[in-house]
Amino acid sequence: MKAGVTPTSARRRPARRAFARLPSSLLPSSLLPSSLLPSSLLPFSLLPSLLLAGVAGQASAALPMPEISGSVRALADLRTANRDSPLAPAGALLGAGRDCGVGELRLRGSLAGVTAAGQALAQSCDPGGVDRDGRLDELFWEGGKGAWHVTLGKKVLAWDVGYGFRPLDVIQKELRRALIDQQLEGVPVAMLEHFGASTSTGLVLTNIGRSDTDTGRDEQAAVVRGYGQWGSVDAYGLARWGMQERASLGAAAAWVPTNALEVHASARWGQRATRLVSTWTQNLPLVQDDPWSDAVGGAFWQALAGTQWTGENKVSVLGEIWYDGTAPSDSDWDAWQARNASIQQFVFAPQQARAGNLAWQAQGLSRQNLRRVSMLGRVAYTGGTWQPALDALYNPADGGSTLTASLGWQGDQLRIDAGLRGYFGPHSALLRQLPDRAIAYAAVTLPF
Amino acid sequence: MSERLDLVRLALGACALLMTPFAQAAESAESLLKRADAYRLAADSVKVETRIEVLKNGQLDKERRYTVMARPGRESLVLMRSPAEKGQKVLMKGDDFWMIMPTSQRPIRITPTQKLLGDAAAGDVATLSWSTDYSATLAGEDKCGDLACQHLSLKARYPSTTYARIELWVDAKSAQPLRAELYVASEKLAKRAEYTTKKVDGAMRVVSMAIDDEIATGRRTVLHYESTAPAQPPEEWFNPMFLTRNEVQP
Numbered sequence: 001m002k003a004g005v006t007p008t009s010a011r012r013r014p015a016r017r018a019f020a021r022l023p024s025s026l027l028p029s030s031l032l033p034s035s036l037l038p039s040s041l042l043p044f045s046l047l048p049s050l051l052l053a054g055v056a057g058q059a060s061a062a063l064p065m066p067e068i069s070g071s072v073r074a075l076a077d078l079r080t081a082n083r084d085s086p087l088a089p090a091g092a093l094l095g096a097g098r099d100c101g102v103g104e105l106r107l108r109g110s111l112a113g114v115t116a117a118g119q120a121l122a123q124s125c126d127p128g129g130v131d132r133d134g135r136l137d138e139l140f141w142e143g144g145k146g147a148w149h150v151t152l153g154k155k156v157l158a159w160d161v162g163y164g165f166r167p168l169d170v171i172q173k174e175l176r177r178a179l180i181d182q183q184l185e186g187v188p189v190a191m192l193e194h195f196g197a198s199t200s201t202g203l204v205l206t207n208i209g210r211s212d213t214d215t216g217r218d219e220q221a222a223v224v225r226g227y228g229q230w231g232s233v234d235a236y237g238l239a240r241w242g243m244q245e246r247a248s249l250g251a252a253a254a255w256v257p258t259n260a261l262e263v264h265a266s267a268r269w270g271q272r273a274t275r276l277v278s279t280w281t282q283n284l285p286l287v288q289d290d291p292w293s294d295a296v297g298g299a300f301w302q303a304l305a306g307t308q309w310t311g312e313n314k315v316s317v318l319g320e321i322w323y324d325g326t327a328p329s330d331s332d333w334d335a336w337q338a339r340n341a342s343i344q345q346f347v348f349a350p351q352q353a354r355a356g357n358l359a360w361q362a363q364g365l366s367r368q369n370l371r372r373v374s375m376l377g378r379v380a381y382t383g384g385t386w387q388p389a390l391d392a393l394y395n396p397a398d399g400g401s402t403l404t405a406s407l408g409w410q411g412d413q414l415r416i417d418a419g420l421r422g423y424f425g426p427h428s429a430l431l432r433q434l435p436d437r438a439i440a441y442a443a444v445t446l447p448f
Numbered sequence: 449m450s451e452r453l454d455l456v457r458l459a460l461g462a463c464a465l466l467m468t469p470f471a472q473a474a475e476s477a478e479s480l481l482k483r484a485d486a487y488r489l490a491a492d493s494v495k496v497e498t499r500i501e502v503l504k505n506g507q508l509d510k511e512r513r514y515t516v517m518a519r520p521g522r523e524s525l526v527l528m529r530s531p532a533e534k535g536q537k538v539l540m541k542g543d544d545f546w547m548i549m550p551t552s553q554r555p556i557r558i559t560p561t562q563k564l565l566g567d568a569a570a571g572d573v574a575t576l577s578w579s580t581d582y583s584a585t586l587a588g589e590d591k592c593g594d595l596a597c598q599h600l601s602l603k604a605r606y607p608s609t610t611y612a613r614i615e616l617w618v619d620a621k622s623a624q625p626l627r628a629e630l631y632v633a634s635e636k637l638a639k640r641a642e643y644t645t646k647k648v649d650g651a652m653r654v655v656s657m658a659i660d661d662e663i664a665t666g667r668r669t670v671l672h673y674e675s676t677a678p679a680q681p682p683e684e685w686f687n688p689m690f691l692t693r694n695e696v697q698p
Binding site for chain 1: 502509510511530531532534535543544545551552553554555556557558559560561562564565607608632633634636638663664667683684686687688689690693694695697
C-alpha cells in the first residue's frame with residue numbers, strides 16, 4: 001500500500017517542486033523521482049519522426065477530426081500531523097500537517113493513430129507560494145495489420161487483476177490505493193501484439209536506450225505476455241528479463257463462478273528485486289549524507305488472492321490478502337526503529353541535524369508495501385449519483401491499519417469527491433509512525 | 449348468377465372471420481417475440497448510437513451517450529462517449545463481461561450483477577434482442593390502453609442475462625412492443641419499461657425506451673435510439689485485451 005509520506009527534503013534525487021509537494025497518498029507512482037519527464041523521453045529521440053510517419057501514412061486517406069477530451073480539477077487536502085511519531089521532530093522537513101490546494105488541467109487527444117495526454121498543475125501549500133508544473137504523460141502511435149498490432153511511444157501499461165496490489169504490474173508499477181484517481185505517466189515502450197478471438201500474445205520492450213544501470217520503472221526490460229479466455233476464466237502469464245532485475249515469471253487469473261462473485265489471484269517470482277536499503281553503520285549516531293539508496297538483489301515472491309461480491313442492491317464487497325517479498329522483513333523494521341530511537345537519544349547533536357536524519361529515515365516508509373503481508377477490505381455502493389465507499393488495510397505483523405471513508409457525487413458532468421483517511425493501531429505499528437495521522441480531502445472535477 | 453357469387457363471397461368471409469382467432473392462436477410465443485425483436489434490431493450486426501436521459505422527479509438529471517456495436521452470438525461492445533464517462537468500455541460476450549477504464553488500461557472481469565451498476569445499466573443499453581436471451585410463453589390476451597395486446601412471459605435462457613424474467617406486452621396484431629416489467633434473479637421487480645415506436649426509413653422501429661426504476665423510485669431513464677446502421681466491427685474489438693488500445697474508434 002502507499003505509505004502516505006513523501007519526505008520532500010529527504011529525497012534521494014531532486015523532484016520537480018509542484019509534483020513533489022503533493023501528499024504522497026494522492027500521488028501517482030509516475031511522480032516518483034525515477035520517472036522525471038526529460039529522462040523518460042530520452043530514448044525516444046526517434047519517436048517524433050516515427051509518429052509523423054504514422055500520421056503521414058494515414059493522412060493520405062481522409063484525415064479524421066482529432067478527438068480531444070480533458071478535465072479541470074480543483075483539489076484541497078487538510079492534514080493532521082502525527083505528534084506521536086518518532087519522526088515528529090522532522091515534521092516540518094517532511095511537510096507533516098501541511099495543507100495544500102491544487103488546480104489541475106488534463107488534456108488528451110488523438111489523431112490518425114497518434115495519442116497524446118498531458119497535464120498542467122498549480123499548487124499552493126501552507127506555508128509557501130504557488131508552484132506550477134506540467135508533464136507529458138503519454139505520446140504514442142498505434143497501428144496494425146490484420147491480427148498484428150504495434151505500439152511505439154510513451155504509454156500507460158497497467159497490468160494484473162488485483163485492486164490493492166498488483167504483482168504482475170511490471171511495467172507501469174502503479175502505486176495503488178491513491179485517495180483520488182490520477183492520470184498516470186506512461187513508460188517508453190515498443191510493443192508488438194497478436195490478437196486472436198479470445199487470446200493475445202505480446203512482446204514489450206521498455207526503456208530502450210537507457211543506461212544498463214537504471215532500475216525500477218526506468219530499467220531496460222523485455223516482457224513476453226500471454227492472455228487467454230476460457231469461459232468464465234481469464235488467465236495471464238508473463239516472462240520478463242530486466243538488465244538489473246534479471247528473470248521474472250508471473251501468472252494471474254480472474255474467475256466469475258456465479259452471477260455475483262468474482263475471484264482473482266496472481267503470483268510472481270523474481271530473480272532479483274530493487275529494494276531501498278539503508279547503509280547506516282551502527283557506530284555512527286548521525287550521518288551527513290542520505291544513507292538510503294537502491295540496491296538490486298535477492299530472489300523474491302509476490303502473491304495476491306482476492307474476491308469481490310456485487311449484489312443486486314449495487315453494493316460491492318471486496319476482500320484481498322497479499323504477500324510482498326520485496327518489502328522489508330520484521331528484523332529490517334526492528335533495525336529501522338532502533339535507528340530512529342538512537343537518533344532521538346543523541347542529544348549532543350544540534351536539533352537540526354537530528355531532524356534531518358529522521359527525515360531521511362522517513363524514506364523507509366515510502367514503499368508500496370510496508371509489511372510483507374497485508375489485508376484489504378472494501379465496501380462500496382455504486383448506485384448512481386452518490387457513491388460512498390469504506391476501505392480498511394490491515395498489517396497483521398504489527399496491528400497497524402489504514403481506514404478510508406469516501407463519498408463521490410456524480411452529476412451530469414461535474415464530479416465531487418471527498419474523503420478522510422486515518423492511520424490506526426498500536427504506537428509500534430509502522431502505519432502509526434507516518435508523519436501524518438489523518439488526511440481529509442475534497443476535489444471537484446469537470447470533464448469536457 | 450351474381451347473387452350466387454355474393455353468397456359464396458359472404459360464406460367465405462364468414463369462414464375467414466371465424467378462422468381469425470385460430471390463426472392468431474397458432475402463432476407461437478417465440479414467433480411473436482421475434483416479430484417484436486424486429487422493431488428493435490434492424491440487422492444481425494449493427495451499430496447503434498444511443499442517448500440516455502436520466503430524469504429525477506421529472507427533471508433532467510444527466511445525459512449520457514453510448515455507441516453500441518452488437519453482433520450475433522450475444523456479443524456487444526458499449527463505448528461510452530459522454531465527458532463524464534469517456535473512454536470507458538463494456539464488452540459482453542455471451543455470459544462473460546469486461547469493463548475497461550481509461551485510467552487503468554486493463555480489462556476488468558465483471559460479474560453479471562455489475563452490469564446493473566451506474567446511471568444506466570450496461571445491460572439495458574446493450575441488450576437489443578429478446579429472442580436470443582429469453583424463451584417466451586404466451587401468458588394471455590390483455591388490454592394495453594385502447595389496444596388489444598398479447599402478454600408474453602420471458603424466461604432467461606442464460607443465468608448471466610441482465611434480467612431473470614421479463615413480462616412483455618406487445619400489440620396483438622403487429623407485435624410492436626408496448627411495455628415490460630423487468631425482474632432480477634431474486635424475483636424482485638427492478639424496472640418497468642415503455643416503448644415508443646416510429647417510422648424510420650420506411651419501417652416501424654422502437655425509437656425510445658423509458659425505464660422507471662422500481663428500486664430507486666422517482667427515477668426514470670429514457671433511452672433514445674438515435675441511429676441504427678448495419679456494421680461489421682473488426683474481430684479484435686471483441687477481444688478484451690484489444691480494448692485497452694486506442695484504436696477502437698467507431
